[in-house]
Amino acid sequence: MTEDRGSLAGRRVVVGVSGSIAAYKAVSLVRLLAERGAIVDVAMTPAATEFVTPLTFASLTHRRVVDDVMALDADSQIAHVELAEGADAIVIAPATANLLAELAAGNAGNAVTAIALASRAPLVVAPAMDAGMWTHPATQRNIETLRGFGHRVVEPEVGALASGLTGVGRLAEPDSIVEVVERLFARAGDLEGLQVVVSAGGTREPIDPVRFIGNRSSGKMGVAIAEAARDRGASVTLIAGVMSVPPPRGVSVVDASTAAAMRQAVLRSASGADVLVMAAAVADFAPKRASSSKIKRGGGDLQIDLVANPDIIAEVGEMADGTRPFLVGFAAESDELEANARSKLRDKGLDLIVGNKVGGPFDAIGSDENKVIVFGAEGELSDWPMLPKRQVAERLWDLIVDRYRKAHAPERPERPARSRRR
Numbered sequence: 001m002t003e004d005r006g007s008l009a010g011r012r013v014v015v016g017v018s019g020s021i022a023a024y025k026a027v028s029l030v031r032l033l034a035e036r037g038a039i040v041d042v043a044m045t046p047a048a049t050e051f052v053t054p055l056t057f058a059s060l061t062h063r064r065v066v067d068d069v070m071a072l073d074a075d076s077q078i079a080h081v082e083l084a085e086g087a088d089a090i091v092i093a094p095a096t097a098n099l100l101a102e103l104a105a106g107n108a109g110n111a112v113t114a115i116a117l118a119s120r121a122p123l124v125v126a127p128a129m130d131a132g133m134w135t136h137p138a139t140q141r142n143i144e145t146l147r148g149f150g151h152r153v154v155e156p157e158v159g160a161l162a163s164g165l166t167g168v169g170r171l172a173e174p175d176s177i178v179e180v181v182e183r184l185f186a187r188a189g190d191l192e193g194l195q196v197v198v199s200a201g202g203t204r205e206p207i208d209p210v211r212f213i214g215n216r217s218s219g220k221m222g223v224a225i226a227e228a229a230r231d232r233g234a235s236v237t238l239i240a241g242v243m244s245v246p247p248p249r250g251v252s253v254v255d256a257s258t259a260a261a262m263r264q265a266v267l268r269s270a271s272g273a274d275v276l277v278m279a280a281a282v283a284d285f286a287p288k289r290a291s292s293s294k295i296k297r298g299g300g301d302l303q304i305d306l307v308a309n310p311d312i313i314a315e316v317g318e319m320a321d322g323t324r325p326f327l328v329g330f331a332a333e334s335d336e337l338e339a340n341a342r343s344k345l346r347d348k349g350l351d352l353i354v355g356n357k358v359g360g361p362f363d364a365i366g367s368d369e370n371k372v373i374v375f376g377a378e379g380e381l382s383d384w385p386m387l388p389k390r391q392v393a394e395r396l397w398d399l400i401v402d403r404y405r406k407a408h409a410p411e412r413p414e415r416p417a418r419s420r421r422r
């Protein structure tokens with residue numbers, strides 16, 4: 001299997017820049033897109049060139065910037081038509097109120113609007129303007145028109161505006177815009193119609209109001225799994241323990257910072273779910289009683305009684321057939337990875353288990369990469385190389401989809417069909 005560098009690798013993305021003070025943010029946007037492997041061309045309105053020079057973008061992309069609707073390219077072809085035809089996606093950021101009006105009206109008076117009109121590639125607009133202009137009915141009507149054309153709008157955010165006032169109108173952050181562009185290229189929805197629950201992060205078991213027993217889980221693996229499921233069309237609930245990364249957009253988030261809260265959240269959502277992936281690092285023990293006031297130093301040693309937490313995924317594993325979701329667990333092992341992973345798979349009633357080594361020279365905890373081995377009931381299914389967590393997530397979903405579909409393939413006619421949401 002060839003490694004791809006993410007959904008943007010090799011994609012031709014045209015970034016259209018219009019004349020706003022936020023044009024400087026388009027520089028980061030172009031850099032981020034290029035870093036993710038996209039081939040980026042930049043088109044600018046004349047006003048945009050007053051804020052950022054074409055040379056800035058040309059230096060980043062190593063490609064000619066189109067800032068003149070009449071320009072011809074090296075082969076004497078009309079530059080904006082060439083870009084429009086070759087584009088896999090067009091992103092207009094920042095899009096001024098004026099540019100939105102031009103797009104809505106179908107004008108083609110500058111390089112950016114001409115490309116937008118000539119192209120049939122998916123188009124994303126990220127508006128930036130003063131709050132009064134954004135909320136004006138004319139702009140809102142234009143936005144609705146653009147949505148009606150099928151364009152995606154990355155809503156502006158609330159913050160300090162060029163006018164000195166604070167309000168809605170600030171250009172969305174470049175990484176949010178990149179996320180929307182990536183979603184355009186997401187693998188076609190092979191999880192469409194499925195309810196997916198993913199737990200991520202670690203739990204913290206309180207000792208007193210300021211102290212807890214916890215672990216170093218960052219939540220990155222679970223978040224990558226939730227993001228990949230979302231991009232493949234699933235309806236996703238993320239049960240978020242304590243995480244060092246933000247939860248992804250476009251998923252329902254249930255906060256659950258203790259094992260007890262996580263148990264409640266998982267059991268509540270598991271019965272309606274098609275797939276449950278428990279990537280969370282649930283604390284196995286919790287203090288028997290959390291002190292309501294801060295424990296003082298005293299003078300001597302302190303003993304804390306710990307009680308075993310319930311095994312959440314094992315409880316779900318005991319649900320009756322037909323109500324139990326497809327179950328995927330993780331096994332973080334410092335020793336005997338295969339033997340421990342396989343016994344967890346069996347003892348907890350799982351369909352798949354993802355084993356990874358912890359505590360060795362490479363530590364997956366907190367890392368952006370992971371090296372995992374996946375086991376099913378019949379033994380080892382795959383031993384992947386070290387990969388970015390997002391790629392681990394994509395490969396894991398490939399496996400899950402395959403097995404889930406086989407398990408829920410239409411049943412033989414002599415048996416009454418049990419209905420499972422698909």
Ligand code: CTP
Pocket residue numbers: 259278279280281282283284309310311312313314328329330331332333344
């Ligand atoms: N898990 C769970 N509830 C717990 C503990 C773990 O649902 N109280 C889940 C984890 O989310 C993971 C799987 O069980 O998917 C295995 O977790 P792991 O910590 O590796 O195993 P434990 O069962 O806790 O066993 P041990 O710590 O002894 O290795």
